[in-house]
Amino acid sequence: MRKILIALLVLIAVGVGGYFGVDAYARAEATRQIDAALANLKGSGIEATRGAVDFRLLSRTLEVTDITLTYPNQGGVTRIGRVTAAGLGEPAPGRVKADRIEIVDLAFDGPMFAGSDIEASYRLPLATVERYEGPQQIRVAGGEAWRVLLAFLKESAAAKITLPRVTAATRSGSGDAATALDVAYGAVTFDEISGGRVARATFEPATFTLKGPKDRPKESGSGEIGRITAEAVDVGTGLSLLDPQNGDQEYRTVYGRIAVEGYRVSLDNGTRQQVGSLRLDDLAVKPAGFPLAQVIEAGQRVQQSEADGGDADPAELGRMLTALGKLYDSMRLGGVAFTDVTMIDPDGQQGTMKAMRMGPLADGRLAAFALEGFAGTDDGKPVKLDLFAINGLRPGGLMDYLGRASANPAALHSLPEQLRALHLVEGVEIAGLEAPAENADDGPIQVAKLKLDWGDFVGVLPGRLSGTLRVAGPISAMSDEEPFSLMAAAGARRADVALDIGASWNEAEKSISVAPLAAQVKDAFAVSGKLNLGGVSRDAFAAAPEKLVVAAETATLTSAELTLADSGLYQLKLKQMAEEQGASPDAVRDLFAGLAELMIGQLAADRPDLAPAGEAIVAFLRQPGSTLSLKITPKRSLPLVDAVAALQSDPMALIDEVSIEATTTR
DSSP states (O other): OHHHHHHHHHHHHHHHHHHHHHHHHHHHHHHHHHHHHHHHHHTTTOEEEOOOEEEETTTTEEEEEEEEEEOTTTOOEEEEEEEEEESOBOSSTTEEEEEEEEEEEEEEEEESSTTOSOEEEEEEEEEEEEEEEEESOOOOSSSOHHHHHHHHHHTOEEEEEEESOEEEEEEESOGGGOEEEEEEEOOEEEEEEETTEEEEEEEOOEEEEEEOOTTOGGGOEEEEEOOEEEEEEEHHHHHHTTOTTOOOOSOEEEEEEEEEOOEEEEETTSOEEEEEEEEEEEEEEOGGGOOHHHHHHHHHHHHHHHHTTSOOOHHHHHHHHHHHHHHHHTEEEEEEEEEEEEEEOTTSOEEEEEEEEEOOEETTEEEEEEEEEEEEEETTEEEEEEEEEEEEEOHHHHHHHHHHHHHOGGGGOSHHHHHGGGGGOSEEEEEEEEEOOSSGGGOOEEEEEEEEEEEEEETTEEEEEEEEEEEEEEGGGTTTSTTHHHHHHTTOOEEEEEEEEEEEEETTTTEEEEEEEEEEETTTEEEEEEEEEEOOOGGGGOSOHHHHHHHHHHOEEEEEEEEEEESSHHHHHHHHHHHHHTSOHHHHHHHHHHHHHHHHHHHHHHOGGGHHHHHHHHHHHHSTTOEEEEEEEESSOOBHHHHHHHHHHOGGGGGGGEEEEEEEEO
């Protein structure tokens, strides 16, 4: 028995001693590999140092303390108090895995990006990574930190990353011109990370404080951001946009969806803003056409010129705007929506908005930008707007247009350049607008609907146009003009006005149809018409005057229609004239009709074909509240320029050139 015990003790002693020997060897090997990895970073422009390295063989746990990463080319330093990786393994040559990684006291201090005067500081007391797998070493040509991070992300994967708390601070300027932003984030979680993509990211509510220059209190304040959830995030695509040599022409997703549960900010000057929710869907970019680096550089130059005490250099501002335009043209967006927006100005004016929506954006065209359900005040008086929308906006083209205007304003003075601005928008729409009028006793100005659309461009001009207006308001604002002066004299205090216009060009038929062409004032009159022109070539849409002259000479009048419906205006006019002449309205009406009958009778004596039309006109004058319809058709080809000249100088000269049909209905 004693020999057995002695033998057992010897075996234990040998085994324990052997373990410690292996453990020491493993620690030395781990130290060698860590040093090799840190030395490898130097080739990427990152200088790295470390403290102690410990490796425990039984638990396969590696611990490294006091890691420092310095970026000489970019500026800034990252410090890590301790990194502990447990459950280490080597799933394949050149690869390493860990069941769990803890990073303690991570801090970064330095410029936000290369060449920036904005200093940033980030603090992560703790970060944990679960089920990690990645490369043992990263080799990247060039010294940019983002290239190292991009290469690392593309070759790495993890089940989850958790950051219980994160703080961030940025500083810019000095003295009274200094600005600062401090943000304290709640817990941050990233799920299912692989190849630079994150399936889901969650940011718990955060708070922030702003400090602007001393003389601008509107830039100082505090606020909070609600819970943020992001899905299908491609960090790799985002980082790759920093590469000016990226030639990828395909759309690459940056975010599948981002949802923010509210936002609130209170500024020191009394401004308050609050958003109930924010949502962004399907943001993708074409890296080859996304000049992010150019925008950053141009923005820095503009900021520098302003920091030097002068206005932004127009040429630099123009370059920045043009670069911004290219960003939009290389972007795809499913949609953006802000809901339940509240705004309060320092003077007490306030407004709420149910929603602001944008999208979709594709091929440089934003289908719609819309504000919905606005209610607020203007000088203490209520203002309401159900809808304001810009349709078919080309934000990239708009930025480029503004950029050229900034860099060289004289270049946009020509008519063709000004008309090209029409290509940037396809239409605007307003609905449910109520705004205070000068005379509040007569109620507000109300725009039930205003809609303008254009498109199908021929050269610089649209080949299609339509417009609608429905507006009501106090007559007092328009009482100097008829028919509103007559309505005001009759005791009316408000007027309802409706306007409609439409026009389109048919290239195959070389024709233009203008319809509808209508105007109506409620309880006064309604007039509508239709005009058809033939022989209209593409030159009619040119901005060159010489081409317009030639095109006008070939255009002909095909037909014209006019309908006039009296709904009270005629009777008001008769009453006004009767009061001026001391007669009755019926007597004045009979005088009008009699004079018309005499004149038309004389005209019809030489042109019997005009008699039916003349009778219809007389019947209209005898019957207030009736409707007169006219249809004019040229007997032969009638040049438009001749028709316009005759109308201006001698309208009767057209009588023999056209056929006139007229009817009067009650």
